[in-house]
Amino acid sequence: MSQTVSTSLDYSADVVVLGAGPVGLTIANYLGQVGIRVLVIEKLDTLIDYPRAIGIDDEALRTLQSVGLIDKVLPHTTPYHWMRFLTPKGHCFASIEPKTDEFGWSRRNAFIQPQIDKVLLEGLKRFDQVNTLFSRDMYQFDQDSEGVNLYMRTAEGTEERVRCRYLIAADGGNSMVRRTLNIAFDGKTAPNQWIVVDIKNDPLGTPNIYMCCDPVRPYVSAALPQGVRRFEFMVMPGETEESLSQPDNMRKLLAKVLPNPEKVELIRQRVYTHNARLAAEFRRGKILLAGDAAHIMPVWQGQGYNSGMRDASNLAWKVGMVVKGLAGEALLDTYQQERRDHARAMIDLSVMAGHVLAPPKPWMGKLRDGVAWLLNYLPPIKRYFLEMRFKPMPQYEKGVLVKPDMKLTHNPVGRLFIQPKIRTESGDVCLLDDVIGAKFAIIAWGTDPTWGLSQEQIAFWKHLGTAFIQVVPSVQMLAPTTLSDDVIRVGDEQGRLKDWFGQYPASVVVVRPDRFVAGLTLPQTLEQTCSRLSQALAAKAVSHRASVEPIGKVA
Template identity: 30%
Template sequence: MTVASSGRRGLRDPCAHSQVLVVGAGPVGLTAAHLLGSAGVRVLLVERNADVGDDAEAVTPDDEYLRILQRAGVNEAIHLERVLLAALAQLPTVETSFDTRLFSLQQRTDRVRAWLGPTAGGQAAAALDVPYVLGCDGDRSSVRELLGIPMQGRSCPDVWLVVDTLDDPHDQAYGMRHRNPRHPAVVVPGGGGRCRYEFRLRPGECAPGASPPFTLVRELLRPYREISVPQVERVVASTSHALLADRLREGRCFLLGNAAHMMPPFAGQGLSSGLQDAVNLCWKVAEVLTGRAGDPLLDTYDTERRPSLQAVVERSVRLGDVAMTTSTARARLRDLCVRTALRTSWGNRCFGEMRCRPDAPVRIGAVVPSLRGRTDPLVGTALPLPMVLHGTARRITRLDKVLGPGWSLLGAGVSEDDWATVEEAGPPADRRVDLAFDDPAPRDTSGRIGIADADGGAHAAFSRLTERFILVRPDRLVAAVFDAEDAEGVTLHLERFALQPLPNPLDTPATSTAAPVLAAVSSPPSGELS
């Protein structure tokens, strides 16, 4: 195994006392490792390949995608894996091991035993005991296979050719569909001269996984631009799948990203959905490991993510049927509809800003969707991200930065008496923030941060919630919107998830035979080698 820790390779015994094993160093695994490591969780990240990839992961990332990356300390979406790996080097709690393969998993009451070894063989496998395993190892997930979790859905036999180019003249703000019935195409301009072309191939032109000849690439691009070999950043031929795992959790093991779901690329949500998996799960794992939450919180990963994933997969399929039609008449109608939609705010959001996510708010899980028969539409959705004035210096910053990494409670124009009532009820809140609508110079008070609207965004997002409280989870999902008199009910509802003082599984193993270090063994248990 080749091991790296904080940028160094060759470290001995890298896995001693690891709390989470992350399998797969793609964007989702790297993001999960960063989120966990930033929360103080000790992580071992293993990757069967010798290094991360250099491919451009996203040509036109949406706002939620960028928000997630910023939480991981990353502001560059191109060559994402390389940037995320460099960010991990700054976290002393995260260690990485490349050329390392997961051979077997064995679940126990208080831990998972994983057998790891070099991808190329030639060295004995080693056993690692950890409380949790995150399978972020892609569409051919070893974790999913070892757990025996099937996927449901369908695969499309058509082959698509995806070409990422440089020095491209296209500078439109939206993806363009072209109605060539022989090769339906989608052109997605990006920043810095990058552009992505997606073509539906005819039978026999290129097999999935094969290296497409440059002559084919040049011929397909000819109607749109001239291309030379150095201007092709990446080219891949593949089929698409619309699949979702039967379950995202199996005991102490979890599936994320393509290990859990696969979808056609037409909604542009594949990678973003995987990153949202990591954001949804990692704070919950950290809460349980620190003893602040109990195991029921981890069950909400599946119940919260599944409706959204199902909706995104279905939308991706529908968009693909429309975008890649071989019917000239349907293509003309499609293009007319897109041009018309771009004249509306909805069309600009969907096609111009690539915000094609279906609305799927969380209604079951660690949220309080209804109080006294009322359901606020903000509950179960991502908190808006306005600019605010912060503190007496009136610094302008994004609300995310004010809230911090944990649970936060935002009071929108509430009174001191209401704050006293809510604080006595004790809903989970690591940080309390007082949003003033009528005070341009907010002041911090005892135990609370004062903020005010900076540019109208906060007023637009929260003015209808005056004299109410907004409880925000660490993943920036709104858990509850409530009046002071409902604070006790909110606390009672969330206690089963967020307020159980359970011990750290590593500190108090269920049996005296637990082995918290990497131990060399001759081979994994018989019948478990994958």
């Protein structure tokens, strides 16, 4: 059937974000705070109000910190939320209890997604040049060398056309954009489904999350903030969402986990199918895929949400720099280079965890229980689980980074930089990122971070908005200094920055806006490192436009 499209231009923006989920809203918040004109388009008439993700990690919290919303997010979380795997008899054979906070936050946290999504949506109101349109059905789009046209209908059937320089498709696992572009989405769909049951006034009240590996019907029991309890039960062959939702059948399910299944306050129940799929491409011209549109994975390690937030953190600063004329468009190619392999690793981890909970074959369950019992008595193996060392941390081999010339047994380039507490000149103690802001940083231990740079390079990195930071032990903060006004001096409050630099024969680190290490060097070789980084950025010394017009109906 032919479509009648709008020929008049109704909206224009630098960037259109399709989808008001956590990934799209986070990207919009980041771009808003760096002055980019953003239009968020959502098909639904409001945010999704039912809980989906329940686990948020330290990397995602750091991303929310970078958009200035962490103080509004934390009240909706439970820090240090341990995950314990139980045998059918209730014996804990593996416990995941990471107590590290190297990135500034607890590594595992419980949360209720709609509450955080609402914080992100409200956060957009801070920016005059960011607008959100709900109840818009985007049914067609096309792109050219200058940008993208989008055609959509309102709930009343009014036709509208939008023009933007870049489209970020964060429109979910069934992404219309990905399907229209015919980008492969290879992977598998799990053969079984799970029913999720949320209950208020938690009838158990015990903290943490428990994965019970019951061969008859595996289930999950998770304590959530605000006194909510989530149960997840495997759906058996022949069962349907309709049949399981019947009061008698729901009581039978809950009798497996509660002493009194009659005395509950049910919020909702939904049946889910778990998929493990990865898009063949994350970028096609002026269009980029993010979040579930680029990859989906089973829930068992809580990495679907967090992988999407990693996309947002990686992509937003790159799009912002390109739009502002601070970098060439080739920078956007590094998004797929850096994110796709790690997304695949998280998919594999999530599938593996699902097999631990519900092995495909009965003999695998018996082998799991026996091996787990034995390994639990080996301290190194026990620490491996407790400290969550099995989680593949992102390490980029290509992209916006310069590999160090020195020989290192442990290379930090391409990895996330730590975020310890620091002391400012005013005597306040805060986290490192709060001093850096949403930009590059050149951080030097004990020395002036600008000493190894030419005046031209200092001007170049200042043009990018770089923070120049000197780190000293906190006890030295009262000593006089002769640093220039461009340099921020901070105190190493916990000694962690000294320990970090002490691992390497280098004292200067270049940190990207997403907090990944782009380069590691000495003051005497900083100039060469920064020159190579500017090439990786495809950087341009172009002034940003003088003013930013708010989005509105085009006259």
